[in-house]
Amino acid sequence: MHFVPDCRIFCNDVRIRKKNGFDFTSGSFSTPLATKVDKKFKELELVPNQVIAGHSQGGLTGLGYIKKEKAEACRQGRPSNVKAFISVDSPVRGFAGLDYGYDTMRNRMLDMIGVHTRALGSTLAVIPATNLLGAAYSLLPTTWQLNLIMLFTEDMEMQPLFDTLVNKGSGSAKDIQEITDMGRLSSYVGANVGPTKITPVKYQSGTRSYFTTRSRKVWGIRIYYLVWETVPVYSYYDRYDFTPNFRNDIPIGHVVGTDKDPLRLAVDDEEKLRTIKNCIGVGYGIAGGIHTAMSVATWPFGTVYFRYNANNCLWGVESTINYVSKWGNVIGGQTSDAFISEDSQVLPGKPSDYIRRLSIDHTRSTTDERIWGAKGLVNQIKDKMGIKDL
Amino acid sequence: MQKVPHTLTVIAGFFFLLFTGACTQPESTSPEVKYSDQMVSVYRSDSGTMSSYQADVKTWYQNNRSPNLPELRTEYRLSMKVVDGKLRTRIDFSSDSQSDRVARSILSDGVTMLVLNTTSNTIEQRLSVTEDQNRLALMVDSLQCMGRINLDHIQSIARRLSLDISDNTPGILQIAIPPSALPPMPNNAKIASYKLSFDSTESVLLDSEMVIAEEDGTRITVTTTPIYQQEGEDLIKVGEQTITAYDLPGTLDISDNVVQSYASAEEIPEISAEELAALQAEGTVSTSTSDVILGDLSDPDYTETQLTVYDDVKINTLADSLFRMDL
Numbered sequence: 001m002h003f004v005p006d007c008r009i010f011c012n013d014v015r016i017r018k019k020n021g022f023d024f025t026s027g028s029f030s031t032p033l034a035t036k037v038d039k040k041f042k043e044l045e046l047v048p049n050q051v052i053a054g055h056s057q058g059g060l061t062g063l064g065y066i067k068k069e070k071a072e073a074c075r076q077g078r079p080s081n082v083k084a085f086i087s088v089d090s091p092v093r094g095f096a097g098l099d100y101g102y103d104t105m106r107n108r109m110l111d112m113i114g115v116h117t118r119a120l121g122s123t124l125a126v127i128p129a130t131n132l133l134g135a136a137y138s139l140l141p142t143t144w145q146l147n148l149i150m151l152f153t154e155d156m157e158m159q160p161l162f163d164t165l166v167n168k169g170s171g172s173a174k175d176i177q178e179i180t181d182m183g184r185l186s187s188y189v190g191a192n193v194g195p196t197k198i199t200p201v202k203y204q205s206g207t208r209s210y211f212t213t214r215s216r217k218v219w220g221i222r223i224y225y226l227v228w229e230t231v232p233v234y235s236y237y238d239r240y241d242f243t244p245n246f247r248n249d250i251p252i253g254h255v256v257g258t259d260k261d262p263l264r265l266a267v268d269d270e271e272k273l274r275t276i277k278n279c280i281g282v283g284y285g286i287a288g289g290i291h292t293a294m295s296v297a298t299w300p301f302g303t304v305y306f307r308y309n310a311n312n313c314l315w316g317v318e319s320t321i322n323y324v325s326k327w328g329n330v331i332g333g334q335t336s337d338a339f340i341s342e343d344s345q346v347l348p349g350k351p352s353d354y355i356r357r358l359s360i361d362h363t364r365s366t367t368d369e370r371i372w373g374a375k376g377l378v379n380q381i382k383d384k385m386g387i388k389d390l
Numbered sequence: 391m392q393k394v395p396h397t398l399t400v401i402a403g404f405f406f407l408l409f410t411g412a413c414t415q416p417e418s419t420s421p422e423v424k425y426s427d428q429m430v431s432v433y434r435s436d437s438g439t440m441s442s443y444q445a446d447v448k449t450w451y452q453n454n455r456s457p458n459l460p461e462l463r464t465e466y467r468l469s470m471k472v473v474d475g476k477l478r479t480r481i482d483f484s485s486d487s488q489s490d491r492v493a494r495s496i497l498s499d500g501v502t503m504l505v506l507n508t509t510s511n512t513i514e515q516r517l518s519v520t521e522d523q524n525r526l527a528l529m530v531d532s533l534q535c536m537g538r539i540n541l542d543h544i545q546s547i548a549r550r551l552s553l554d555i556s557d558n559t560p561g562i563l564q565i566a567i568p569p570s571a572l573p574p575m576p577n578n579a580k581i582a583s584y585k586l587s588f589d590s591t592e593s594v595l596l597d598s599e600m601v602i603a604e605e606d607g608t609r610i611t612v613t614t615t616p617i618y619q620q621e622g623e624d625l626i627k628v629g630e631q632t633i634t635a636y637d638l639p640g641t642l643d644i645s646d647n648v649v650q651s652y653a654s655a656e657e658i659p660e661i662s663a664e665e666l667a668a669l670q671a672e673g674t675v676s677t678s679t680s681d682v683i684l685g686d687l688s689d690p691d692y693t694e695t696q697l698t699v700y701d702d703v704k705i706n707t708l709a710d711s712l713f714r715m716d717l
Contacts, residue, residue: 094648096679100687101647107638107690108680114608121576126503126517185648199650200682201675202457202658203666210450210460211430211699213617213631221561221589221596224617226430226629226699233459236658236678238649239669281489286505286515289466289496293479294519296470297500299535300544300586304598304614305572307632311696312576314449314464320489332679343676 033057033181033188037064044081045072051084051387053378055366056340059090060182064192067247084250084385086354086378089257089340089365092193093242094184096332096341099198102180108330112319119316120280122309123287126294184344193347194245202234238343246347253354253381256345257365262327264361265339281320288313353384430628432621432703440533440624442471442708445700454693455684457655468700470533471708476500477533478713485509497715504715536627537618538593562596563588579604594618594625607639626705630698638690651687658682 040061044050050069054062066082073080097105181188184196209230215222246252263273291310295303319326327333333341339362346355356377360368371377382388447468450460465487469480478499485493494514497504505515534540541563548555554566565588569581582601589596595616602610617629652658661669669675 098646099649099679100683101642101644103642104644104647104683104687107642117577121579125573125576127515180646183646183648185646196648197650198648200652200658200678201661202655203661203663208459211629211697212460213629213697224615224631226617226619231459234457234655234658234660236457236682237661237666237669237675238678239675242674278490282492285483285488286494286496288464289481289483289494289505290503290517292466292468293481293496293498293503296468296479296535297477297498297519300539300595300598301567302572303535304600304612304632305581305584307614307630308600308602308610308612308634309576311632311634315451317487317489318463329680341676341679343679346673348673 029176029178031178033061033064033178036061037068040065041068041072045069046081048081050082051086051382052082053086053088054090055088056090056362057178057182059087059092060094060189060193062087062090063092063246064188066250067192070247070249080250082250084252084382084387085247086253086255086381087345088255088371088378089345089360089362090254091182091340091344092254092347093344094186094189094193094196095179095182096184096344097330098180098183099238099332102176102183105331112326112330115312115315115319118312119284119287119319122291122312123283123316125309126287126290127283190245192246194243196243197241199239199241201237201239203237204232205235206233207231208233242348244348248349251354251385251387252347252350253385254346254350254356255365255371255377255381256342256355256357257340257360257362258342258357259359259361260324260328261361262324262339265363277320277323281317284313284316284320288317354381356381430619430699430701430703432619432626432628432705433707434621434705435707437622438706440537440705442469442706443533443536444469444704444708445628446702447698447700449696449698452695452697454695457658457682457684460695460697463696464698469708469712470536471710471713472533473710473713480713482508497713499713499715502715537625539588539595541588541590541593544588557590561589561591563590575602577604582609592625609637611635611637626703628700628703630700632696632698633693634696635693636691640690641688642690644687647687649683649687652682652684654684 044065052062052066054060062085066085069082070080180186183189184198189195207230209228211226212229213224214227215224263270263277288310291306291313295306295310298306331339333339342357358365358370358377360370365371369376373379445468447464447466448462449464451463452458452460465484467482469482471478476499479497481496483494483496485491488494492510493508495506495508497506498519501519503515503517503519504513505517506512507514544565545555545563548565551571553568553571556564556566558564564585566583566585569584572581572584575581580603582603584598584600586598587596588594597613597615599611599613602612604610612632612634614630614632616627617631618625619628620626666675
């Protein structure tokens with residue numbers, strides 16, 4: 001299985017497929033995207049009638065390439081060889097996971113790891129590993145901690161990427177330049193797509209009543225009591241301040257992946273991961289109940305100790321049951337193809353005829369016939385653009 | 391049977407007693423003050439000593455760095471009864487709260503824990519309470535945890551265990567428990583301090599605080615505060631607030647952040663339905679791709695508040711058979 005961002009060329013007379021994305025084998029993610037663009041330009045400069053189709057990071061590389069190609073064509077006094085650009089599951093407006101910055105994304109990953117690490121520790125404190133959790137552990141690969149959070153197995157080539165993000169990325173910015181170049185405010189995205197600033201806004205969708213607490217201080221003692229409170233319920237939106245800076249003299253289209261379930265990224269191990277997830281969730285839940293019972297039985301001396309451990313387990317359950325939104329929150333894709341937010345897969349102002357949505361995850365979109373086949377979405381968009389293969 | 395109205399009229403008269411007492415009459419009896427919309431429902435089958443307690447427990451969670459309203463995270467039914475001088479507990483989780491959608495119950499007699507699959511009525515786990523855990527089980531022969539306590543008894547236990555007792559603050563009795571007296575924390579975390587504070591005037595637990603030091607330098611302070619409600623002469627526990635503060639080492643580099651930050655949810659600009667529709671039409675707005683982070687974005691610290699409400703409380707209504715462990 002390969003999970004490789006790709007920048008392909010469909011031409012009237014040549015179809016070239018050239019991998020140009022993350023190098024998962026080496027585990028190095030330090031190549032600036034501008035360097036990838038230069039490399040691509042050297043390969044393709046003289047190929048006529050190009051339609052660039054970029055998958056994932058390849059979409060961003062492709063936007064850099066078509067801009068450079070035009071600039072070079074102008075400089076050389078010749079027409080551009082690029083006829084159109086189509087992105088596939090690509091964060092063409094920059095990777096939303098980096099919106100709060102790389103350090104924050106990494107911190108969110110570590111926080112999720114912390115939730116599961118504490119939940120596992122608190123679970124094992126009351127349930128021997130040979131019981132319920134033992135079954136789950138026997139299925140877990142050695143890099144269980146990251147896999148538990150990111151729900152990948154070792155044979156997923158994504159593993160080194162997350163390993164780098166969490167464990168090495170803080171060492172040197174150069175280690176991860178290939179990743180940070182994808183941020184909406186990176187100099188690369190700024191130059192080839194356009195810089196983005198985001199202002200959160202809220203919209204009131206209703207009201208809700210719920211219990212909350214109030215307190216007052218009496219003789220130096222703070223007393224808490226329950227009150228009902230009715231408050232507005234808001235939905236939160238990202239408002240974009242985007243300055244277009246991408247090449248816009250050719251047709252541009254997008255294939256947007258919409259599958260939200262990250263477990264499907266593990267193509268061959270999806271069912272195994274679901275089993276692991278369920279085993280772990282059940283283990284957390286049972287341990288949470290035991291700690292809750294212990295917090296009652298050991299009152300008052302042991303209450304806060306067991307309450308803390310119960311919470312660890314119950315937060316673990318919550319993170320396991322709601323893994324889609326938890327995952328999405330970490331990498332900025334709650335409305336996603338399980339990796340990249342839908343919004344960031346589309347450049348503004350593109351005709352709806354040039355946009356296709358498909359419920360597909362980021363792994364399968366690399367090679368799926370529904371996208372890349374003769375009657376696939378890429379060719380459908382090309383048809384709408386009036387571009388025919390010879 | 392004496393039925394207490396569901397919307398009871400006085401929130402913890404004890405609170406008010408203290409409150410008014412602080413101003414004028416420290417020794418006055420409870421004056422009637424009504425907080426009619428601030429109560430949980432309590433049903434009491436008789437006026438005798440509390441021998442059993444049952445409540446529908448709901449726990450809401452909120453993070454101080456998120457603008458989202460508290461979300462319901464946990465629901466279960468808690469049942470407790472003193473049977474043959476021993477406190478029995480039963481916690482029932484519905485199938486909705488479990489990852490595999492199987493309803494479960496946890497039963498305990500203080501010595502053994504039973505995990506029961508209530509869908510198939512089979513025992514999934516039978517666990518013994520460890521010596522470490524049981525060392526803390528000093529009050530298991532009564533339901534004092536759900537109301538007033540015998541503070542003299544607590545003090546005598548604390549003295550017997552050579553715990554550090556302090557009553558330097560008027561009205562407050564503080565007991566510090568050495569970390570060595572507690573079960574070890576998972577993942578090599580260490581308990582830095584552990585103390586309980588009691589209101590010695592009203593004989594109730596005020597709060598419990600535990601400070602944990604994790605290996606990576608994270609410091610976690612957990613404070614649990616019970617919430618009581620006045621029922622005649624009694625105080626009934628109707629909730630518990632747990633505040634967990636995470637103090638993480640270091641700061642975050644936010645030089646590549648693209649999101650406008652706000653100190654509080656109130657500061658986030660509000661838009662109307664018409665404005666939202668217009669922005670959506672021009673493609674300059676979308677549902678937030680991740681949770682909004684409030685406050686100083688370079689500060690990784692956060693505080694979780696967990697409010698547990700014991701609703702639909704029933705006192706002295708439970709049969710012994712609910713706690714049977716000889717399936």
